[in-house]
Amino acid sequence: MFCRSILIAAFLPALVFPVHAQDTAPDDKRQRELVHMVRQDCGSCHGLTLQGGLGPALTPATLRGKPSEGLVATIVNGRPGTPMPPFRGLVDESEAAWIVERLVDGFPADGGPESAQQTADTR
Amino acid sequence: MIPGSKVKRAALAVSMLLLSACASQQPVALRGTGDLGVVVERATGQLQVIETTHRRALAQVSGLGDLSHASVVFSRDSRYAYVFGRDGGLTKVDLLTATIANRVVQAGNAIGGGISQDGRILVAQNYEPGGIKAFDADTLELLADVPATYGTDGKRSKVVGLADLPGNRFVYSLFDANEIRVTDLSDPRHPKTERYPSGKQPYDALVTPDGRYYIAGLFGEDGLSMLDLWHPEEGVRTILPGYGRGEQALPVYKMPHLRGWAVAAGRAYLPAIGRHEVLVVELGSWKEVARIPVKSQPVFVMARPDGREVWVNFAFPDNSWIQVIDTVGNAIVDTLQPGRAILHMEFAPKGEEVWVSARDDNKVVIYGTAKRDKRAELPAASPSGIFFTSRAFRTGF
Numbered sequence: 085m086f087c088r089s090i091l092i093a094a095f096l097p098a099l100v101f102p103v104h105a106q107d108t109a110p111d112d113k114r115q116r117e118l119v120h121m122v123r124q125d126c127g128s129c130h131g132l133t134l135q136g137g138l139g140p141a142l143t144p145a146t147l148r149g150k151p152s153e154g155l156v157a158t159i160v161n162g163r164p165g166t167p168m169p170p171f172r173g174l175v176d177e178s179e180a181a182w183i184v185e186r187l188v189d190g191f192p193a194d195g196g197p198e199s200a201q202q203t204a205d206t207r
Numbered sequence: 208m209i210p211g212s213k214v215k216r217a218a219l220a221v222s223m224l225l226l227s228a229c230a231s232q233q234p235v236a237l238r239g240t241g242d243l244g245v246v247v248e249r250a251t252g253q254l255q256v257i258e259t260t261h262r263r264a265l266a267q268v269s270g271l272g273d274l275s276h277a278s279v280v281f282s283r284d285s286r287y288a289y290v291f292g293r294d295g296g297l298t299k300v301d302l303l304t305a306t307i308a309n310r311v312v313q314a315g316n317a318i319g320g321g322i323s324q325d326g327r328i329l330v331a332q333n334y335e336p337g338g339i340k341a342f343d344a345d346t347l348e349l350l351a352d353v354p355a356t357y358g359t360d361g362k363r364s365k366v367v368g369l370a371d372l373p374g375n376r377f378v379y380s381l382f383d384a385n386e387i388r389v390t391d392l393s394d395p396r397h398p399k400t401e402r403y404p405s406g407k408q409p410y411d412a413l414v415t416p417d418g419r420y421y422i423a424g425l426f427g428e429d430g431l432s433m434l435d436l437w438h439p440e441e442g443v444r445t446i447l448p449g450y451g452r453g454e455q456a457l458p459v460y461k462m463p464h465l466r467g468w469a470v471a472a473g474r475a476y477l478p479a480i481g482r483h484e485v486l487v488v489e490l491g492s493w494k495e496v497a498r499i500p501v502k503s504q505p506v507f508v509m510a511r512p513d514g515r516e517v518w519v520n521f522a523f524p525d526n527s528w529i530q531v532i533d534t535v536g537n538a539i540v541d542t543l544q545p546g547r548a549i550l551h552m553e554f555a556p557k558g559e560e561v562w563v564s565a566r567d568d569n570k571v572v573i574y575g576t577a578k579r580d581k582r583a584e585l586p587a588a589s590p591s592g593i594f595f596t597s598r599a600f601r602t603g604f
Contacts (some may be wrong), residue, residue: 101360121523124548124567127275128276128462128523129462131275132275132293133273133275134296135293135316136272136316136335137334138315138462162458167410168456169459171461174524177327190388194250197567
């Protein structure tokens with residue numbers, strides 16, 4: 085509870101004043117969930133290493149020069165006519181923007197699913 | 208009696224000699240491979256060698272590259288597992304010694320593979336460069352490279368839905384070219400390929416256990432493409448046309464996987480695309496028998512080997528569930544929650560147990576299928592595919 089109050093306090097300004105996506109980065113827990121989701125579940129089409137599969141590669145080299153608004157829109161709305169589904173309802177626009185920034189920078193390694201780390205460490 | 212005991216004594220003496228000769232090395236107990244299998248630990252690029260009789264892990268094998276979407280076929284003596292990795296790696300793993308017997312990197316991006324009827328030829332199906340490649344199963348020497356070119360400007364399609372057929376032939380589908388192809392590798396250095404136009408965007412396919420019917424699931428249209436391989440001259444026919452009834456398709460967060468395990472009780476149990484349903488079609492007449500509402504987008508729709516039940520898992524984000532369909536009533540009879548991110552299931556050869564991978568709980572869960580009681584859990588790092596050596600003897604696996 086203590087942690088949560090601090091987090092809420094930290095994000096209050098962001099809630100009150102509309103700001104750019106990068107200023108409303110998801111909290112640490114959510115970042116970890118998103119990284120896990122992109123690596124593992126987006127990875128079923130784009131590859132665990134994001135080198136591509138049924139879907140295209142999502143590496144910095146392949147994404148360089150593509151406007152980030154278009155990439156964010158692809159995540160949120162999907163791409164009709166292709167197997168890329170809309171992630172609306174699972175990922176909001178600011179989270180999609182955060183994912184796109186990370187992809188362009190070189191995507192972080194998967195820290196595991198939230199709370200499963202303990203299972204993995206103690207086995 | 209007396210000659211028999213003489214032989215026994217002689218055999219004993221020989222084995223004593225062998226034992227003493229090997230005394231300096233680790234003694235290795237003789238064993239068969241019929242109850243062995245592998246669990247893919249995809250995050251760490253490792254394979255666990257497991258044994259189903261005592262439900263235990265025997266060994267771990269590493270150095271297999273990128274194992275996201277790894278799939279495995281077995282040599283016909285079921286000693287070797289051939290692992291097809293996403294990064295194009297093809298690794299031959301000796302299950303008895305838990306070592307890598309051979310490894311090649313054969314493509315930039317691969318999706319799986321198959322093994323020929325006679326067990327001599329491995330075929331990899333590749334996304335990049337799109338096509339299939341044939342290898343000697345013994346040496347992994349390249350025998351044939353068959354690009355999946357289409358159109359007039361040399362474009363290559365991603366290959367999906369590869370299955371072995373009688374006569375050392377292989378059937379597969381071209382996702383980008385709306386085509387089914389059959390390549391005859393009976394003379395492996397001189398492959399011959401037949402082409403059949405199919406429905407839009409085949410994403411995976413299966414061949415029935417007798418090798419007769421090839422059914423490709425379609426992403427791009429409501430329906431499936433069926434080729435009768437006993438009558439290929441009749442071409443591809445659409446089955447279950449318009450199963451979506453013109454309704455808006457639901458998002459598909461993971462493509463379903465099709466194999467001969469879909470066949471039970473004379474029918475095929477098939478995942479709908481963009482609908483939370485399992486479609487049931489009668490083999491031969493291709494009449495729709497039932498559509499069974501399920502929890503989410505089905506991924507694996509897998510019959511227990513006796514065909515009395517069909518077990519179903521689901522796409523992200525509803526992937527913590529398994530539902531069980533009774534094939535007599537064609538209705539759900541059980542819903543299980545084995546763990547988080549259920550990626551795969553594999554039945555024991557005669558179906559009394561099923562192994563289930565729970566990726567996000569880092570474990571494999573083993574159920575008895577009669578009462579659906581949990582019998583054991585084995586730790587595994589981010590487990591995905593589970594493959595038992597009984598696949599060695601099944602067409603289409």
